[in-house]
Amino acid sequence: MPFLNLSLSGIGALLLQLFVIGTFIYLFIKHEKTPFNFTMLLIWYPRVFEYYGKNAQNIYKIIVLAFVLLVCIMYRVWRTYQRQDSWFVLTFVFFTLQFLLSCLFYSNDSFTIIFSQLSRYVELFLLYFIMKYVVYLSDNKEKTLKLFYDIILMNIIISIVKFLIYRIQIEGLVGTLCVQGGALGTSLPIVGFLVLWLYRKGQFSIKDWIFVIGLLIIGFTSAKRAIIFVLPVVVMLFMTYAKGIQINKYLGLGILAVPILFYFGVRLTPTLNPDNKVWGTFDWEFAFDYAEHYQFGEEGMEGQTEILQQEQQINYAAGAYTVGSEKIEAEGRGGATIALLKLIFGPQKLTEQDLWGIGFKNMYGVDYDEFDKLPLTIHINHKGSATGLFQTYVTTGVLGILVTIFFCFLPFFFIKNMRLRIILLGIVFWEYFLYTGMIFRTPALMATILFFIEYINYYINMQTKYSRL
DSSP: OOGGGOOTTTHHHHHHHHHHHHHHHHHHHHSOOOHHHHHHHHHHOHHHHHTTOHHHHHHHHHHHHHHHHHHHHHHTGGGGOOTTHHHHHHHHHHHHHHHHHHHHHHOOOOHHHHHHHHHHHHHHHHHHHHHHHHHHTSSOHHHHHHHHHHHHHHHHHHHHHHHHHHOSOOSSOBTTTBSSOOTHHHHHHHHHHHHHHHHTTTOOOHHHHHHHHHHHHHHHHTTOSHHHHHHHHHHHHHHTGGGTOOOSHHHHHHHHHHHHHHHHHHHHOGGGSTTOSTTOOOOHHHHHHHHHHHHHOTTTTTSSOEEEEOOEEEEETTEEEEEOSEEEEEOHHHHHHHHHHHHHHSSSOOOHHHHHOOOSHHHHSSOHHHHHTSOOSEEESOGGGOOHHHHHHHHHHHHHHHHHHHHHHHHHHTOSSHHHHHHHHHHHHHHHHTSOOHHHHOHHHHHHHHHHHHHHHHHHHHHHHHHTO
């Protein structure tokens, strides 16, 4: 029973909102008052504005974009431009052109929707150069890292307070980031671990492992099951592979932490244990069976897709769309991605809507029933099975997938540490192809990851410089 029977729309939501605002003010007072720091806080605190509805959200997005542009101009971040950055600029140009063509000619999205979606990627482009400036041309690298660490810590504390208020798992209300939708409850803890690993330089003490448990709490309070499987893998990779598998006490702690994190995660997540309750029985076979069915449907990976013969024309959105003669059925997020790959690389001819998509409104502005009626060549069992890859297919089509992969994945290839490059590419590959793609669509997460990349590259450059002296 929720504490004092506080409802999500009543006094409970208000108390949590006031607490979130309090953490924002605390961080603003604690850290140096610079345009950059204030912009980072704005980017990391959309939940403050989302609470007040759509109009406030739209105003917030305009303010954030304005501040990001202001930071670029004030700090003249273009001074960090290097030869390899021309590839990033080029991919952004192609991404923007395809995005605008798709939205303007193949959807009925309003200007507000188009601006809202495009602004995320404009900010990502600008943040790439901002983070290069912060790391290479300012003296605030460590202060910025401390800011990110404190922001993640506030997200853990907010999640604990949320659970104390409601005493139940709530899929929305993910820390400082959102009021509706819980997918960030998986992506946020992963990025939070990157910050912790960088902040501690990979050397964890007991209190740092408590911090890691706090990251799991973010996922737990948001009713996210995937984090139980993914975070232990991320921890293991960073504590072993990223460090060259050095045998020391920190490796021992890392290896020991992985099964412990998984054990408590399964017992604390009702759907992952046979008792279907918090602190239920630990049954790893039950947990993995559930995960497979959730990811690939009841038939598993082998038999969750089939091709049905179908041909029809449907009037929807901006005009009439013809559904291809072969309609692919799929279940689960893994099934959605497999079906999409079959469509792209299979023998069937791609339709116009396959190539250009049908707009953002038809992905993010429809409920589950409306989504089922979309005239897509691929039909998945429900909207929740739409991975980041599939969402791009719906909104801007196969061409959108192509330019998104080139633009969003490119910075990860700039990481100069091969092991870290592989790990981070693996994380964003999984998150985009097999989960929801929230990392690329969330400027706060991408800002933090871009800082991580530049911070690592800076110290590799310094080591190379001094080794040549």
